[in-house]
Amino acid sequence: MPDQTADGLIDTSVIRYYHAHLYYTDAGGLAQARRLASACATRFDIQVGRFHERPVGPHPVGSCQLSFAPEQFGELVPWLALNRGDLDVFVHLGSDDDLFDHTQGAIWLGHSHDLALDIFSDNG
Structure with missing residues (x-):
């Protein structure tokens, strides 16, 4: 889990x-x-990753990663929600804790899928 402040909360920084x-x-x-x-x-100012036609990492099906800055979240994620069609989209933040990022720091657009979380060690 990312470091908490004195009040027990995690800063978005x-x-x-x-x-x-x-x-x-x-x-x-x-x-x-x-x-x-x-x-x-x-x-949007994003980086488009490779299009994997098989499961890679924690992802249980084929996928492509779009990387973007936190400042774009408010415009980009609603745009994806409106334009995703039949695709399911897994959105997660990026901190220094992969397990946290892919569980507590995640949202789904469409249907959720079970991730292979065992590839992550518990960094916290």
């Missing part, structure tokens, strides 16, 4: 970045994810 993972399970979903990532990249 620990958030260095956000990731939005576009999830897909077939060729149609992959094509939809490519279109969504491209449209997102024309509207």
Whole structure:
């Protein structure tokens, strides 16, 4: 867990970045994810990662990672919510604690999926 302040709360300054993972399970979903990532990249200052066609890391299905700054969250995540179509999107913050980031620091757009969290050691 990220460091807490004297009042037991965590300051948002620990958030260095956000990731939005576009999830897909077939060729149609992959094509939809490519279109969504491209449209997102024309509207926002993001980095589009590789399009994985199999589970990678904690992600149980094919996915593509979109990386963006915390300051973009308020515009980018609602845009993804409105434009994701049938894709499920896993959004998480990036601090120094991967387990925290992928559990307590996460939200889902669409359906949630069980992540392979055992790849993370408990950093806290």
